[in-house]
Amino acid sequence: MRIEDIKKDDDFKILCPALQADELRRLRENIIKDGEFREPVIVWRSEGILIDGHNRLSVWDNMTDEERQRIAPPAINAIEFKDREAVHNWIISNQLGRRNLDQKQKSYLVGKWYQAEKKEPHRPSKKKGDTVSPLMKTSEKIAEKTGQSSRQVKRDAQFTEAVEVLVSNIGPEVKAELLTDKKIGKARVVEIAALPADKQKAEYDRAMGRGEPSPGITFDPSEWGGMEPVADPVIPAGTVTEYHLKEMQAPWREFNRLMTAVKKVIEDLPEGTAGAWCDQNQMADIMGCYSNLRSTVNHRKPVAICGHCNGLKCDRCYQTGALNKDLSEALREGTEATGVLNAR
Missing domain, CATH: 3.90.1530 (Conserved hypothetical protein from pyrococcus furiosus pfu- 392566-001, ParB domain)
Structure with a gap:
């Protein structure tokens, strides 16, 4: 040949x-x-x-x-x-x-292995009185050979299945992108594949930074919590619940996704055309600023229902019904201090 x-x-x-x-x-x-x-x-x-x-x-x-x-x-x-x-x-x-596989590529291959093994014929399950142990579960068998947990093998299989769902519903051209692009993680791939088929492409394009922006990118400042008081509360009426709290956290999920992409760009600076502008000390300063920004914003993320009003919205939670990390910790410290005084 x-x-x-x-x-x-x-x-x-x-x-x-x-x-x-x-x-x-x-x-x-x-x-x-x-x-x-x-x-x-x-x-x-x-x-x-x-x-x-x-x-x-x-x-x-x-x-x-x-x-x-x-x-x-x-x-x-x-x-x-x-x-x-x-x-x-x-x-x-x-x-x-x-050794040249990144984590998504390895997970996809492990998932394909799991799918192939599941197709193989297996012996009947152990019956009462049998002295021979039944076959190992497929996930355990693969876990033993790959050096990871059986739970991770199952997650890899779930990721592989999600990739195949998106390839089937969106098109074969997305497969290479799903396995190599750093913009979209495995958990996000699984989330998108769980959506109705007619909504997957739009959400996938948003995750890849194409098409219409995600609702989490543009939002009212009141959704941040712990900022200036606002005329209209986040939830127009009723008490803020755990369900509403998760909705309010959407901007932070979007922020962290974007900041992860920013970090990758920063790390690539020394190797790219912009490398000449950055020495080791400057890069340390840049990464320090990046870490401070991420930490500062994440401390403003709503993490708990307001303990002052129990989600009814008050001035202490800036009419949001939720407390960010700083305010939540302050409430906890104040409650603990009050408890100590009362004990005396």
Whole structure:
């Protein structure tokens, strides 16, 4: 088989994480420096489909004619498989043994492994009087091999299922983004997949910073709690309950999501074009300001129903019915101090 005849399959490729641009550049530089491809590409023999070595093949495809005259193409190691599922499982096992996976990619592969194992036939459950222990649960079996808890394996399977739901309802183009983009975490993916199918795309676009902004980005200042008094309370009528409190916390969830993205940008500054403007001390100052901002805003997050009015809205909670962390701690300290005085 010639290197030019190798076919690529998107379903297999997505299980093989692509290198970042700088990593792919270093791989190319090392190959050119060594004058050879040290590792072969792996191909499904009867189908001629690439199953491992996508990054190496990408380097070869983008070499100049002059470079190809000096460097031979990567060797081809052809392996036979009985069907696509067998190839699928081989890729998962092979990839989990590597170190260049980020957490979402690893979770997705563990989840695919869990799905594959669940399809396998199992022995009947243990009957009364049997002395042989029943089979380990699928999650426990995989947990033992991956070094994580069975609960984490189940969460990984839930994440994998959520990815597949979104791919089915939104389109195959989102799969790579779901597994590699830092803007959206695993828990958020699961949340969006649990929404009705007709609402998933809009919410997904919001999570990725596209389309209409999330309701948590623009909100009335009164929703922050612990700020200046406002004419209209957050809840037009009635008592603030735990349910309302969670609604009021929406801006902070959005704030933390955005601040996580900001932190990633800050951390990338020294390696990017802006790196020349920042030395180590300046970066420490920037991160210090970032931490202070995040801490300050989070202390204003409503965390408890107002203990002065029990959620009925009063001047001490600025007519919100809830207390932020600072005010909640002050109330607790005051209550404890009162209790000590009364005890005397």
